[in-house]
Amino acid sequence: MPDTHDRSDEAIEVSALKADSFGRIALMRGSDGTRFVRRDLRHVPLWLRLPAWWLARREARGLAAVAGMRDVPQLLAWDGRRLDRSYMPGAAMYQRPPHGDLIYFRRARRLLQGLHRRGLAHNDLAKEANWLVLDDGRPAIIDFQLAVRGHPRSRWMRLLAREDLRHLLKHKRMYCRAALTPVEKRVLKRTSWLRDLWFRTGKPVYRVVTRRILKWEDNEGQGPKP
Ligand SMILES: Nc1ncnc2c1ncn2[C@@H]1O[C@H](COP(=O)(O)OP(=O)(O)O)[C@@H](O)[C@H]1O
Ligand SMILES: [Mg+2]
Structure with a gap:
């Protein structure tokens, strides 16, 4: 462009x-x-x-x-x-955690649905650094380096959309646990073959590349260590 x-x-x-x-x-x-x-x-x-x-x-x-x-x-x-x-003025989720902020998570879900409806899956939303809490408290999403485009109703895009949603719900579980609905709890429990494949093959390779070769920090963008 x-x-x-x-x-x-x-x-x-x-x-x-x-x-x-x-x-x-x-x-x-x-x-x-x-x-x-x-x-x-x-x-x-x-x-x-x-x-x-x-x-x-x-x-x-x-x-x-x-x-x-x-x-x-x-x-x-x-x-x-x-x-x-x-530029969107605000802070990363781990810097300004949305503790108990149900409205934040409701809006985040709507924002994510908007991406998915336009045929875009983000694929990097497990990182709190890629979720912002804007100055007025609204959620924003950044860092589209791993995003994938496709037909919103294709099986592949639906699978990726569900993975995006699962990542959002993990943050909700962390900061707003009491507000998880039964459906959301079910989404969190149901793992996909894609996730299993990632944990068995992709993630170990990713770790070696990012930690040993590129020497990124272990906890880059994941928020505070437990
Ligand atoms: N549009 C934006 N508005 C506000 N802050 C941003 C924006 N884009 C990036 N940042 C800040 O810069 C950091 C790195 O940007 P990002 O696009 O996530 O790069 P990377 O892919 O290297 O993680 C983010 O964690 C965030 O703090
Ligand atoms: Mg980032």
């Missing part, structure tokens, strides 16, 4: 938000004063450029699928090196 917003060159960095092997994320201020979040791939080591580009492109496409929706970042620009998205 071409650079469609005018902030790219005159923008100044306000603060660094995060840096890892897949890029540097910074809060920026554009020439018109609006804040936005930039992922910059120019700091990525050469051997990781391809996967980093692939993940950023996936995020750009995911964000395009939910353009215009409230409480998700808006895609501002993606030129193959820099991905700009709108």
Whole structure:
């Protein structure tokens, strides 16, 4: 997608938000004063450029699928090196936990349904860092690097949507346990073959890659250790 917003060159960095092997994320201020979040791939080591580009492109496409929706970042620009998205003021769920906040979880569920209705599964919602509690208390979802698009009613998308929902319900169980409905408890209990496969094969590989090779923190974005 071409650079469609005018902030790219005159923008100044306000603060660094995060840096890892897949890029540097910074809060920026554009020439018109609006804040936005930039992922910059120019700091990525050469051997990781391809996967980093692939993940950023996936995020750009995911964000395009939910353009215009409230409480998700808006895609501002993606030129193959820099991905700009709108900034949403708030804090991550683990920084400002929605203890006993039933309204937060009700809205979060509606937000998630909105994504799924537009044919997008997020796939990374177990991380509290990817759920925001906005300044007015509303939930927001960020980080669409692993998002998958498809027909909302296909079996595959329905399975992924259920996994997204299960991740949300785990957070609800953590912060709002008494409010879990019988149906939600059932969703939490019912595990899918996809999850079993992930725990048996994907997760051990992911751990080796992220901890040994990329040297990410053990608990990245998961919130406080138990
Ligand atoms: N649109 C946004 N609004 C507010 N904060 C954001 C936004 N995008 C990212 N952040 C902040 O930057 C951090 C890293 O962004 P994220 O897209 O999750 O990158 P990563 O894929 O590396 O986890 C987030 O945990 C959040 O604190
Ligand atoms: Mg993240």
